[in-house]
Structures are given as C-alpha cells and as structure tokens.
Amino acid sequence: MLNENHAFILDFPELKLDIVQLNHDDAVFKAALQKYHELDYDIRQLEISGSPIDDDNMHNLKVERMELKDKLHTQLVRHHAAVN
Secondary structure, three states, X not given: OOOOOOOHHXXXXXXXXXXXXXXXXXXXXXXXXXXXXXXXXXXXHHHHOOOOOOHHHHHHHHHHHHHHHHHHHHHHHHHHHHHO
C-alpha cells in the first residue's frame, strides 16, 4: 500500500517496551531506529508526491528500509528473550 506508516511500535506492538528500552539505553539501536524512521518518512513523502524518482531508486530505498527493519527486529527479539 502506498503511504503506509511502518513505524516500529505500530508493526511490533508486542515489543513496545523493548523498543522504548533499547531506544533509551543503546545508542547504536537508537541511531539505526532513527535512520529507519527517516527512510520510512522519505518513502512515504515520495509516494504522496507521485514518486518523483525512478523505480530503481525507489526500490533501493525500500530494500534499505526492509534490511534495516530486519536488523532492528532481530535485535529486539534477542533483547526480549534476554529480559524475559
């Protein structure tokens, strides 16, 4: 879907406390999460404006967002397992 918000807390509500804790305690996680949200915002803005970039560049942005999301999710799952 176009212009869909992929915010971590919306996509992984069951890991909300882990997201908040890692965002507060882990500077590397915080920076990666910020980069993820910036990418998501940029992609949504491009979609709203009719994708004024070529398909390959849009695809590359979405792949980068997906890879970052996978990396962050893996870290969240590990953190969740360690504290529970």
